[in-house]
Amino acid sequence: MRSNLIAAAFVLATFGSAFATSSVSFEAQGYLLDVVIGDDSRPAVAGLSFAAPGSVRGVELPMRHVRIEAFDTAQKVLLLRFTNPGDSTLPQDFSLGVRNDAGVLRIEGKSIAGRFAWGL
Structure with missing residues (x-):
């Protein structure tokens, strides 16, 4: 839990703006994706951290390199895709699909079901 808070604080500091x-x-299963939400006229994905x-x-x-295909905080839906540009310091291509509080991360040929915390 402490690592989650540290990662979230780091992401907020890195991507923080007046709108974050x-x-x-x-x-x-050990994967953690933190999504920073900005709110200008409507909520939008402002940053993404992957562990x-x-x-x-x-x-x-x-x-x-992140494509947001669907993002609706009212309906609790998120679909995003990351495409690695050939950088070995970044994760392999992956997608994340979320409905309500459940999500599926697809990476390295695996589908990993997990919990999604909206916390908005």
Whole structure:
């Protein structure tokens, strides 16, 4: 839990702006994705941090390589895809699909079900 708070604080400090309002997260089998939500005229994904099992800390993903296909805080739906640009310091391509409080991370040919905390 402490590592989650540290990762969230780091992401907020890194991506923080006048519009950053909250953080939501996915956690399963050692994977942790922290999503920073900004709120200008409507909520939007402002930043994304990824931590793999066994890693000490998360890595901030360049948003230009993240495609948000669906994001609705009222319906509690999120679908995003990350495409690695050939950088070995970043995770492999993955997608995350969320409905309500359940999510599925698809990475390295695996589908990993986990819990999603909206916390908005």
